[in-house]
Amino acid sequence: MRLKRYVCFLAMAGMLAAGSGQAQNQLPPGTQDPDSARAAAKGADSGREAAETKIDQRDFEAARPLLQKYLSQNPGDARALFDLGYVEDAGGHEDAAAADYRKAVAADPKQFEARLALGLLLAHQAKFDEAREQLEQATLLSPEPPNPAAQAEAFRSLAELDRSSDPPAARDALMAALRLSPETPNDLLLTAQIAEANGDLELAQTAYQRVLASHPAVSANMQSAANAGLAQLMIKQQKYSDAEPLLKSALERDPRDPGVNAQLATALLAQGKNDEALPVLETLRQLEPGNASVDQMLADAYSQAGHPEKAEPIYAKMALAHPNNEDILAGQGENLIREKQYLQAQTVLERAVQLKPDDGDAWSGLAFAASENKQYSIALHALSMRAKYLQETPATYFLWATSYDNLHLSKQAQEYYHRFLAAAGGKFPDQEWQAKHRLVALGGSH
Numbered sequence: 001m002r003l004k005r006y007v008c009f010l011a012m013a014g015m016l017a018a019g020s021g022q023a024q025n026q027l028p029p030g031t032q033d034p035d036s037a038r039a040a041a042k043g044a045d046s047g048r049e050a051a052e053t054k055i056d057q058r059d060f061e062a063a064r065p066l067l068q069k070y071l072s073q074n075p076g077d078a079r080a081l082f083d084l085g086y087v088e089d090a091g092g093h094e095d096a097a098a099a100d101y102r103k104a105v106a107a108d109p110k111q112f113e114a115r116l117a118l119g120l121l122l123a124h125q126a127k128f129d130e131a132r133e134q135l136e137q138a139t140l141l142s143p144e145p146p147n148p149a150a151q152a153e154a155f156r157s158l159a160e161l162d163r164s165s166d167p168p169a170a171r172d173a174l175m176a177a178l179r180l181s182p183e184t185p186n187d188l189l190l191t192a193q194i195a196e197a198n199g200d201l202e203l204a205q206t207a208y209q210r211v212l213a214s215h216p217a218v219s220a221n222m223q224s225a226a227n228a229g230l231a232q233l234m235i236k237q238q239k240y241s242d243a244e245p246l247l248k249s250a251l252e253r254d255p256r257d258p259g260v261n262a263q264l265a266t267a268l269l270a271q272g273k274n275d276e277a278l279p280v281l282e283t284l285r286q287l288e289p290g291n292a293s294v295d296q297m298l299a300d301a302y303s304q305a306g307h308p309e310k311a312e313p314i315y316a317k318m319a320l321a322h323p324n325n326e327d328i329l330a331g332q333g334e335n336l337i338r339e340k341q342y343l344q345a346q347t348v349l350e351r352a353v354q355l356k357p358d359d360g361d362a363w364s365g366l367a368f369a370a371s372e373n374k375q376y377s378i379a380l381h382a383l384s385m386r387a388k389y390l391q392e393t394p395a396t397y398f399l400w401a402t403s404y405d406n407l408h409l410s411k412q413a414q415e416y417y418h419r420f421l422a423a424a425g426g427k428f429p430d431q432e433w434q435a436k437h438r439l440v441a442l443g444g445s446h
Contacts, residue, residue, distance in 0.1 A: 048080050060087045078108035085117065097121060105134075112141040116154050123161055132161055139176070152180035159190060167198035185211055185218040192229055205233055224250050228260055231267070240267040258287045265297060274305035292318060292328075300331055308338040319348075326356035334365050342372040353385070360389035367399055376403040394423040398431050401438075410442045417442075 051066035067084045074080060085100030098121055104114035119134030138154040155177035162170035171194050178187065192207035211218060211226035218226075227250040234243035247264040251257065261284040268277035281298040288294045295314055302311035315332035322328055329352035336345035349366040353359060367382035380403050383396060401416035417435040424432050 048074075048077070048083070051080075051083060055083065055087065060090050063087050076107045078104045078111050078114070081107055082111065082114045082117070085114065089117065089121065094121060094125060098125075109137075110141055112138055112143040112150070112154075115141060116150070116157070119154075120157055123157070128161060128165075132158070135161065139173070148180040152177040155180070156187070156190070159194065163190065163194045164197050167194050170194045171198065185214050185222055188214070189222060189226055189229070192226070196229070196233060201233060201237065205230065208233065220253055224253055224257070224260075228257075228263065231260075231263055235263060235267060235270075238270070240270040243267045244271070256283070256287055258284060261287065262294070265301075269297070269301060274301050277301050278305060292322065292325075296328060296331060299335070303331070303335040303338055306338075308335045311335045312339065324355060326352050326359065326362070329355065330359060330362040330365070333362065333369070337365055337369055342369045345369040346373055346375070346378075353382075357385070358389055360386050364390070364396070367396075367403075371399055371403055374406070376406045379403045380407075392419075392423075394420055394425075394428060394431075397423055398428070398435065401435065405438060405442075414439060414442050 047066060047070040051063045051070065054060070054063035054066065064084070064087050067080055067087065071077065071080050071084065081100050081104035085097045085104060088094075088100055089097035098118060101114045101118035101121065104111055105118065108114075115134050115138035119131045119138055122128075122131035122134060135154060135158040139151070139158060143150045155173045159170040159173035159177065162173065170190075174187065174190060174194065188207050188211045192204045192211065195201075195204035195207060208226050208230035211222065212230070227246045231243040231246040231250070234240070234246070243263070244267045247260055247267060250260045251264065254260065261280055265277045265280045265284060268274075268280065278298075278301055281294065281301055284294050285291075285298055295318055299311040299314040299318070302308070302314070312332075312335060315328065315335055318325070318328045319332055329348050333345045333349035333352055336342075336348060346366060346369040349362055349369060352362045353366060356362065363382045363386035367379045367386060370376070370378040370382060379399065383400055383403070386396065397416050397420035401413050401420055404410075404413035404416060417439050420435050421432060424435075426432070
């Protein structure tokens, strides 16, 4: 989770214009222009005032030595310490900025601006517990002079920080922010994310849709985030056909977004659209080289789309790198069956079920491979293990029957041929013809 690093509307007495995008021209994280409190500080030292003038002019390099000189004579001046933190933060010197903000807080624990700036900086550094402490303190304080928008931003920042780890607390913080300032499209997006994390999928969907309906009032990035969020919500509810157009729309804006490509591939594969998923997964593999999950998705898609020869080198490489990964071995075994390499498939699948004995699908593959290898006792054992975890199907009934038949266990073979015919319902004409003829040969009635 990333908090917005630079908050441009926190100026207390006058709002600074948005910067050019480079660090030296932006406000530091979550802060206000030091001039916002300057008017209330009559008789301020001329050295500090000179430094603050330089800050107003965005001349941070010139402001630094002036502040350092002033602080050498006034080490406990909380405002000057905050100013110096501001300068260091604007220059990208995060550790120095954090140290100065901490000194400002120590000098004046009730200074709202330093608490907020420090909280946002710590969040940016992924020091979330420390960030939360500072932001919570900031929400209990008031900026000087009073500025409801700045207070609201403290609550919004806390809500964003807590949106995944503590959704109810995040919801309360956002509501507090909305009592202080008007709702923004970003608030809608945050509402959706908090609701989703809290399991309120209906509210999350409504909020995502409201963000999208705000177009063109919202930025392209926010639209993409809302599209991806709503699509992920649809995927969670297995509404894959609803997710697909949202994700395709998001990819039109950013075709190389790894997250959106992964979501679209998931939605397409879930609908059985393996051929459509393949180019998406190929792009994703280029974007995420060495990502085992992506490699496996692509290998599985190749295999299921009828291209086992393309899947095999990917499986082989993954199996070499992860010899104890049962999912990879099970996928490789199934792919080897599609390539009709039954001996290799049996070896790989035997290893897979040793690693994960409750994988019913792997037992299915092993039973089929063993049967093709004329190892009917192994096939029967695999079928009995599979039956512990999965329901029988016409295909497994037929495999039971033929395995018993080849072992000359006529009674059991007849039983399973009958079960197969009862379940097949005319959907497997070749096997049904074989079952009927074998029943006649075995002396069983039909």
